[in-house]
Amino acid sequence: MLAFLHILLTGLLGVLRDRVIAFERIRLVDGENKCSGRVEILRHNQWGTVCDHGWDLREADVVCLQLACGLAESALHGAAFGPGRGEIWLRHVQCSGHESSLTRCAVILHSHTHCTHENDAGVKCSGTLFTPILSLLSPHTVFSSGEAVRFSCGALSGHHVRDFHLYKHGVSTPVVTQRADTSQSRVEMTVAAVDTFHQGSYSCRYRVQGSSPSQLLRSPPSNSVNITVVELLTPQHWYNTSSEAPAGSVIKGHSFNITCSTPQPYPGGSFQLRLIRPNDTVRHSLPALSPSVTFTFAGAQSSDEGYYYCLYRVQLGGRTFVSRESQALPISIRDPDSVLSPVTISWLVSGLTFVIAVIIIIVVAKVLCSKERRPSELERETRSSVENTYVALSINKR
Numbered sequence: 001m002l003a004f005l006h007i008l009l010t011g012l013l014g015v016l017r018d019r020v021i022a023f024e025r026i027r028l029v030d031g032e033n034k035c036s037g038r039v040e041i042l043r044h045n046q047w048g049t050v051c052d053h054g055w056d057l058r059e060a061d062v063v064c065l066q067l068a069c070g071l072a073e074s075a076l077h078g079a080a081f082g083p084g085r086g087e088i089w090l091r092h093v094q095c096s097g098h099e100s101s102l103t104r105c106a107v108i109l110h111s112h113t114h115c116t117h118e119n120d121a122g123v124k125c126s127g128t129l130f131t132p133i134l135s136l137l138s139p140h141t142v143f144s145s146g147e148a149v150r151f152s153c154g155a156l157s158g159h160h161v162r163d164f165h166l167y168k169h170g171v172s173t174p175v176v177t178q179r180a181d182t183s184q185s186r187v188e189m190t191v192a193a194v195d196t197f198h199q200g201s202y203s204c205r206y207r208v209q210g211s212s213p214s215q216l217l218r219s220p221p222s223n224s225v226n227i228t229v230v231e232l233l234t235p236q237h238w239y240n241t242s243s244e245a246p247a248g249s250v251i252k253g254h255s256f257n258i259t260c261s262t263p264q265p266y267p268g269g270s271f272q273l274r275l276i277r278p279n280d281t282v283r284h285s286l287p288a289l290s291p292s293v294t295f296t297f298a299g300a301q302s303s304d305e306g307y308y309y310c311l312y313r314v315q316l317g318g319r320t321f322v323s324r325e326s327q328a329l330p331i332s333i334r335d336p337d338s339v340l341s342p343v344t345i346s347w348l349v350s351g352l353t354f355v356i357a358v359i360i361i362i363v364v365a366k367v368l369c370s371k372e373r374r375p376s377e378l379e380r381e382t383r384s385s386v387e388n389t390y391v392a393l394s395i396n397k398r
Contacts, residue, residue, distance in 0.1 A: 142317030154186035
């Protein structure tokens with residue numbers, strides 16, 4: 001029994017092997033080039049055709065990949081390249097699109113389906129893999145740092161693409177790799193939280209399974225899509241005024257200016273200076289013709305007193321980008337009479353110190369002199385007692 005099963009299995013494998021070998025060769029005939037035409041296969045040293053019943057892009061893809069002609073652009077019916085001759089070797093071919101050859105697909109060798117050479121199948125291959133199409137899903141091409149950018153990469157529909165890759169020009173490794181389902185011909189690829197490194201031009205590619213499991217065919221690069229990433233740094237600012245004014249102050253009636261500067265300017269940018277006063281806010285704006293601009297104020301008044309902030313603004317790609325405001329710059333307006341220069345204040349302090357020291361010395365000297373001229377009560381009593389004793393002694397001697 002086991003010997004019989006072995007013989008039967010060996011026979012079946014031999015038949016299958018003979019069938020695969022019989023259909024090992026395939027060609028395209030009467031087309032515009034070697035990658036288009038009527039599909040013909042060789043069996044028993046005789047070329048025959050394939051019936052177009054059930055013939056679609058999946059079968060056409062297998063033929064194109066087997067012939068190293070890229071992917072199928074179209075699967076043609078009704079003897080589009082003219083009727084063939086000889087046998088119709090395959091009828092109602094059913095492929096998944098991943099087979100290494102047409103003979104690996106499910107086929108009906110002797111179907112009851114009525115086929116003639118008027119039903120000969122044909123294909124038109126891309127020659128190379130179809131060039132994908134890259135597009136931006138975002139409505140603009142300029143982004144601020146930290147935003148996400150969404151791309152769409154698409155191949156011909158109906159093909160079994162394995163994966164998609166998004167490349168930035170100048171970088172060899174893909175920025176994003178997206179696996180594709182068997183039914184997907186277009187995928188979305190997202191670059192999250194972009195920064196200035198991501199600014200530049202992008203293209204995409206896709207890969208399909210070749211004629212062998214280890215062979216992956218890569219498409220040509222798609223069209224290019226360029227994006228701009230705007231990263232506005234916080235500007236710096238400082239002020240200048242007359243040297244007589246104390247730090248943080250401007251003498252009323254004197255001129256002063258405030259300079260705003262950014263380390264990373266953009267074409268068409270502008271600076272805005274914002275003054276916050278107790279009851280309102282005042283804004284001044286100047287175009288950023290250089291990395292720094294100066295706001296000039298002639299004849300300072302009390303209305304110029306407050307907190308000054310500087311920011312940088314630019315419009316690119318139909319969008320407006322604004323930097324963070326600088327730190328507050330407080331400025332007070334002083335009356336001229338109440339303003340003393342640091343040198344004057346130093347002289348006044350020195351003079352006042354000298355006067356106080358002289359006064360103290362005089363007072364101490366007067367006190368000491370007063371003590372010498374006026375004996376104390378004890379001294380007066382002692383002196384009186386001595387004088388009385390002297391008088392008494394003088395009377396007794398007489």
